[in-house]
Amino acid sequence: MKLLTAAQTREADAFTIKEEDIESVDLMERVAKAFAGWFENKFQPTQPVYIFCGPGNNGGDGLAIARLLHQRQYKVQVYIIGDVSKASHDFKVNLEQLPKEIVQHPIQAEADIPVLPDGACVVDALFGTGLNRPVTGLYGKVIEQLNKSNNCITSVDMPSGLYTDSQTPEEGAIVQADFIVSFEFPKLAFLLPQHEQYIGQWHVVPINLSQKFISHVETTLHCTTQQDVKHLLKPRKRFSHKGLYGHALLLCGGYGKMGAAMLAAHACLRSGVGLLTIQAPPVGYSVLQTAVPEAMTLVDKNRKHLSELPQGIEKYDVIGTGPGLGTEKVTQTAIGQLLATSTQPLVIDADAINIIASSDRLKSQIPKHSVIFTPHPKEFERLVGKAQNDYDRLERMKEFCHKHACYITLKGNNTAIGTPDGNIYFNTTGNSGMATGGTGDVLTGIITAFVAQNYSLEEACRLGVYVHGLAGDLALNTVGEISMIASDVIDHLPKALLSLQQP
Numbered sequence: 001m002k003l004l005t006a007a008q009t010r011e012a013d014a015f016t017i018k019e020e021d022i023e024s025v026d027l028m029e030r031v032a033k034a035f036a037g038w039f040e041n042k043f044q045p046t047q048p049v050y051i052f053c054g055p056g057n058n059g060g061d062g063l064a065i066a067r068l069l070h071q072r073q074y075k076v077q078v079y080i081i082g083d084v085s086k087a088s089h090d091f092k093v094n095l096e097q098l099p100k101e102i103v104q105h106p107i108q109a110e111a112d113i114p115v116l117p118d119g120a121c122v123v124d125a126l127f128g129t130g131l132n133r134p135v136t137g138l139y140g141k142v143i144e145q146l147n148k149s150n151n152c153i154t155s156v157d158m159p160s161g162l163y164t165d166s167q168t169p170e171e172g173a174i175v176q177a178d179f180i181v182s183f184e185f186p187k188l189a190f191l192l193p194q195h196e197q198y199i200g201q202w203h204v205v206p207i208n209l210s211q212k213f214i215s216h217v218e219t220t221l222h223c224t225t226q227q228d229v230k231h232l233l234k235p236r237k238r239f240s241h242k243g244l245y246g247h248a249l250l251l252c253g254g255y256g257k258m259g260a261a262m263l264a265a266h267a268c269l270r271s272g273v274g275l276l277t278i279q280a281p282p283v284g285y286s287v288l289q290t291a292v293p294e295a296m297t298l299v300d301k302n303r304k305h306l307s308e309l310p311q312g313i314e315k316y317d318v319i320g321t322g323p324g325l326g327t328e329k330v331t332q333t334a335i336g337q338l339l340a341t342s343t344q345p346l347v348i349d350a351d352a353i354n355i356i357a358s359s360d361r362l363k364s365q366i367p368k369h370s371v372i373f374t375p376h377p378k379e380f381e382r383l384v385g386k387a388q389n390d391y392d393r394l395e396r397m398k399e400f401c402h403k404h405a406c407y408i409t410l411k412g413n414n415t416a417i418g419t420p421d422g423n424i425y426f427n428t429t430g431n432s433g434m435a436t437g438g439t440g441d442v443l444t445g446i447i448t449a450f451v452a453q454n455y456s457l458e459e460a461c462r463l464g465v466y467v468h469g470l471a472g473d474l475a476l477n478t479v480g481e482i483s484m485i486a487s488d489v490i491d492h493l494p495k496a497l498l499s500l501q502q503p
């Protein structure tokens with residue numbers, strides 16, 4: 001699914017209005033209907049609803065929503081902030097249509113800001129995608145008061161005060177929304193970790209914007225949905241043999257960290273790889289042979305750490321490395337050799353990233369169009385550099401992926417995947433139970449398996465990250481967020497893949 005900027009959303013609106021020969025206020029009615037439909041499923045009419053409206057179309061949505069909720073038996077009151085004579089056209093149309101029974105409270109000074117009773121439902125329709133400067137003054141005071149109250153806040157389209165797709169200046173007030181109902185597309189701001197305190201649960205409701213516009217509009221930002229992933233997943237051939245699904249090599253594990261190799265190996269096997277070989281130091285040989293009988297095991301000459309590449313490395317279709325490696329001198333040399341000589345795709349994680357990050361020479365040797373890096377934020381910072389904020393981080397990711405023609409999956413709540421051609425794909429599965437040691441090793445194994453099965457590197461990243469998060473989400477039902485461990489994610493991979501194969 002594409003992620004549009006605020007400017008592109010305005011273009012989509014204008015295009016739809018022209019294409020369907022409707023008025024902009026008709027689109028506002030659709031927005032309000034879509035919102036009210038969501039709201040009805042969430043809140044009972046017994047709860048009083050207080051709708052705070054700003055001067056633009058977001059406020060206009062708020063007024064239309066007030067009318068529709070009133071028709072559906074909710075007890076609605078409306079607060080209108082600022083000078084109504086300067087409000088947008090569609091705001092004014094909806095103000096005229098507001099039923100008399102709905103109490104209107106103008107807020108023109110600080111003294112007018114209400115202290116709301118507990119248990120009220122607040123709808124925030126102050127500002128949406130038209131916000132063009134930080135929110136201060138009277139509007140800022142209203143937002144501060146709303147944030148102070150204990151009431152549940154549902155924002156229309158955006159938490160008011162938050163910029164849609166660029167860094168919000170620090171001085172502005174921002175609504176801390178419990179729920180956000182957005183229209184047709186999610187917004188980039190919802191997906192960034194720095195906005196956690198403002199972004200509760202977000203939901204996207206359709207308003208039938210022009211499909212023609214959506215399919216033609218160019219964007220580098222995307223969200224990977226279940227629908228997208230179902231399209232990507234290829235069924236296995238009926239006349240199959242293991243050779244069709246690739247032979248992966250994992251260079252993983254070291255003294256005290258053989259578990260990482262095991263997790264990556266199990267995840268790789270459960271994700272459909274045809275054949276798996278693991279090379280590990282002798283300390284790990286017997287444990288790997290016992291714990292992962294499906295894999296072949298090669299032994300490094302160094303007793304505790306990766307120090308060499310296996311003979312005949314050309315025969316593997318993909319090499320995954322990093323989990324449990326450590327950063328010993330011998331391992332640094334081996335990773336250098338891997339970058340300099342490998343001809344197949346590489347999935348590079350953990351200490352292998354740290355090794356490359358610490359050497360400009362190694363960075364300059366990253367083979368083009370064949371590497372996927374899977375860093376967590378700290379590893380990312382070492383590899384790509386320190387960012388000032390999440391937007392800056394995405395820009396740096398784009399630059400790095402372009403310069404080295406590589407792929408990066410930056411792990412987090414909405415893992416972001418960067419590609420050499422400048423696209424960024426945000427993931428939509430996963431949960432905070434997965435923030436625990438070993439889940440990254442699992443992801444390395446999954447992505448390695450998809451590359452082995454001949455998915456493109458971009459597809460392998462998107463599929464891998466999605467399936468990994470989905471397995472974590474399924475594990476929530478059995479083990480919950482607190483108890484979840486990396487092995488639970490592996491245990492739920494079969495269910496995750498099965499669910500994606502359902503029609």
Ligand SMILES: NC(=O)C1=CN([C@@H]2O[C@H](COP(=O)(O)OP(=O)(O)OC[C@H]3O[C@@H](n4cnc5c(N)ncnc54)[C@H](OP(=O)(O)O)[C@@H]3O)[C@@H](O)[C@H]2O)[C@H](O)CC1
Binds near residue numbers: 054056058059
């Ligand atoms: N396709 C859709 O999703 C549709 C969404 N709709 C809704 O419309 C809003 C966007 O409406 P817009 O009128 O463009 O913008 P806003 O309502 O967000 O705000 C614009 C007004 O606010 C003033 N403004 C901006 N920033 C500030 C600020 N910091 N302090 C005070 N006032 C501010 C601005 O005034 P100016 O002074 O700059 O002239 C505007 O008056 C979208 O989010 C949806 O909710 C539509 O209903 C249709 C389809």
Ligand SMILES: [K+]
Binds near residue numbers: 058124127128158
């Ligand atoms: K809003």
